[in-house]
Amino acid sequence: MKNILVAEDDIKQCENLKKMLYMIDAEFNIHEAQDKDQALKISNNVHIDLFFIDISLKNSSGLELALDLRKISRYEFSWMVFLTTHVEYLTQAFKQAHCYDYIVKPYDKDEIISMIKKFSAHAKNNSVQEKERKSVFLDLKSGVSMKFYIDEIIFIESSMRTCIVNTIRDSYTLKKVSLKNILKLINCNYIIQSYKSFLVNINYIKFIEKIDSRLSELYFEKSSKKALLGYKFKNSVLEKLKGK
Template sequence: MVSVLVVEDDYVQRKNLVEMICESDKNLDIYEAQSMQEALKISKETYINFFYIDIMLKDSSGLNLASELRKMEIYKFTWIIFITTHVKYMLQAFKEIHCYDYIIKPYKKEEIIETTRFLVSGKYRYSIKENENKYVVFILQDSISVKLDVDEIFFIEVNLRKVTLHTKKGKYQPKKMSLAKALTIINSDYILQSHKSFAVNVKLIDKIESISTKLWKVSFVNYKEKALLSYKFKDAVAEILTKSI
């Protein structure tokens, strides 16, 4: 049986949320907590498949609770859905906690049911070994945040000190970003620096063609634009490329 833990310090709101979750699947095993300590106690005594956590708890922050859960090996990659009235905390949540999603108060029953059914279905599962950081968030030039699936990033390009993320959804230019910082945020074993101005997703490489004795052109599956691979980085890229084949 799939188990869910709802952490919300407001009794009425917690009961409303539990009722909505129950509508999505009558067979769920739902646990309730009103504080960080109570939530941690339940999580240690019973395995929880996913969490709904209010960002603002009376005795602590939902982010602090999530951080403590992430320190426990069994919850290192468990999906967490934050409940909040404060969207400003969500960038921190995606970057530091790697949460699945967030829901804005007041709750919309349809959103709760849809999210719960999706998680219960198991369609969210992915290989932890292949990609430990499923989603990342970047702040764009106009201060709008974009949430990206790491697997959808073809490559990262630096031109005139501006970083461009080439993805399956389009191109994005994060604000105040360097190539090194972008790679740190993404934190994927499969996205590697290939040139002083490029980093590539090795899993999406279609072919590598020689330009000169120390420079190669990298093509990607179903994407027209190219990246560069220099002699300095070719061995590291080749090693991961070989493992991914």
């Protein structure tokens, strides 16, 4: 955990918090923002590991900032800590923005040290787990590749040398690539072909609905989209499902 964003419109309070954070680790990269727009700009340019957000910001509330950050896929589950002088206003923040904790002003050094240690321990555990997870890099466009965790892929659909990768977070378009090549790159026993134009993750299959004697539809957990199951692939898919 290295990049921290402090969204605080009180310059003095911001400096106090920064001093305490640097006392914990002088190598922290601490970014400052006084309003929502500035905070979002920084967050889009730099991957932030931990957010400290004042519940009251210039021209907006900290809650509005937090909700906008949650709409960005990489910050959907990021650590957010609210800064406030009024604890009674935090109920909405916890319910809507799913913040992890809060700090009451003026800041207490021991409380912040304890909190940072807790987050650092979680970050270390998550880093180890991510290294152990199987992933693949796929080209979104010329010169741009994206890392996909294979256990987050729900299904992949192919059409005219374009593939749509549907994950638990979003859908991504890959140009000039075939399902056959993607299947080789993934090389995973729970991602299998279900139709000439579909690869599916059997772990997300919720149920199968028959359309006719040769074709069925696959419904998934964590997605409202459907994939096709052809008669040539039906037995292999069912065998995989039985072996789960």
